[in-house]
Amino acid sequence: MRVEINKKNEIDVEMVFEINKEEIEEEKRKVISEIKKDVEIEGFRKGKAPENIIEKKFQNLIKENIFKNLVSKSYIETIKKENFIPIIEPEIYDVEFTDDKLSFKIGVELKPNVEIKKYKGILIKKVEPKKVEEKDVENALRELEKRPEFSASIIDLEKRNMWKKRIREELEAKEKEKAQLEEENQLWEELFKNTKITLPEKLINKRASKYTEYQLKRMDLKGKTKEEIENYANEIFKIVKPYAEKEVKKYFILDKIAEIENIEVDEKEIDERIEMYSRNLGRPFDEVKKELLKNGEIENIRDEIRIDKAYKIVKENINYIERIVLPGQEK
Structure with missing residues (x-):
């Protein structure tokens, strides 16, 4: 040969x-x-x-x-x-x-080979969740009142207050999630700056194609011509490709961190993840695990946990800045 x-x-x-x-x-x-x-x-x-x-x-x-x-x-x-x-x-x-x-x-x-200058002690500006005002709760409640199936359940004061409490909790949870997302965007921006990597174009295109197929399945394409569907696919692909590129880049950065940190995953951790899947699916643990073994998915779960553990290390070592002091401002 x-x-x-x-x-x-x-x-x-x-x-x-x-x-x-x-x-x-x-x-x-x-x-x-x-x-x-x-x-x-x-x-x-x-x-x-x-x-x-x-x-x-x-x-x-x-x-x-x-x-x-x-x-x-x-x-x-x-x-x-x-x-x-x-x-x-x-x-x-x-x-x-x-x-x-x-x-x-x-x-x-x-x-690809990944070179990371720094992944511990990254400086991130602390983002405080936006305060939920009473008017935000009232506006959300008014929207509910417009729906007939809800109007009868919030007539008396006690039930109204109960709904207001629930709405406030939901709005506060959303604001907290937004703040966390903003902090994570900052984190990834810094990680990208500190990383040198040759991006795998074929893998990115494969991932973008997968996202495109998923979006097409959710669309009502009944009566559409082959040409129209192809045009939709091309437009979706253009939109999702930058996202696919970021996701691939994130994976290989965390994979490199897991390698540096010598992260390992034991069988107990895999079983705990499968247990979580089985609860979400409402199916017995043994049945789910047997199916995953049959489909060769256990190693994917191991890798998923390994990547999660690497990201946890990065997040645990963030240095938060409460506020940025510009030149001329009082310290």
Whole structure:
């Protein structure tokens, strides 16, 4: 096997493979042997049919399996040898497969290197939640009163006060959430400034496409032409791509922090996360865990917890500024 590595940049890699006749023949013998074990051909006992008959009868399957096996073997061997860490499914193209030669190219995007100058002790301006005034509560209550299903439940003073208390709590919770979001935006702005990373364009596009598909499913596209739907998709993609880019960048920053901090996740933490999922779904823990194991999702949960723990470290080490004193202002 001959392999040529072409690096378009730090993370965008093309691998060019050429496999000779001897390697193809060797794999062919293995494939025929595997097929021979299981097939039943009239006139022969199971596993006893001559290989020339099997080769003639299953030539398309044999060629398909040779290709699949050699591509998989070549790819896995190469990424191990080169210490590559792919972050998206490989793209196979420019395939040429004859009796004498198999050649193909595989394009893949690799995990980017991340350099973080600072992630502890980041300065953030403390954001105080906006105070909820009585008029805000009254305005919200008036909106409720316009709805017939609520008007009867807030007629007497006691019930009205109960609703006002509930509305105030909800409004205060929203203001607190807004303040926290503003602080987190500041935090990420500083983390982005302190980080050097080559962004994986293919992964970003894949994530943006996923967001686009989700939005399209929520739209009423009945009666729309294919062209109209494609236009909607293109517009949505343009809108969500910057968000996808930020999310991908955030992930790799936190992944690097988790690496620096040697963060590990044990089985108890995974079970606790699955327990949370099962409560939200209203399904038994064992049933949810079995399904996650079957779908190979446990490692994704482990990674999710690992990333959460990294973000927790960053947030626990924020240095809050109560107010910014400008030149000329009293201290």
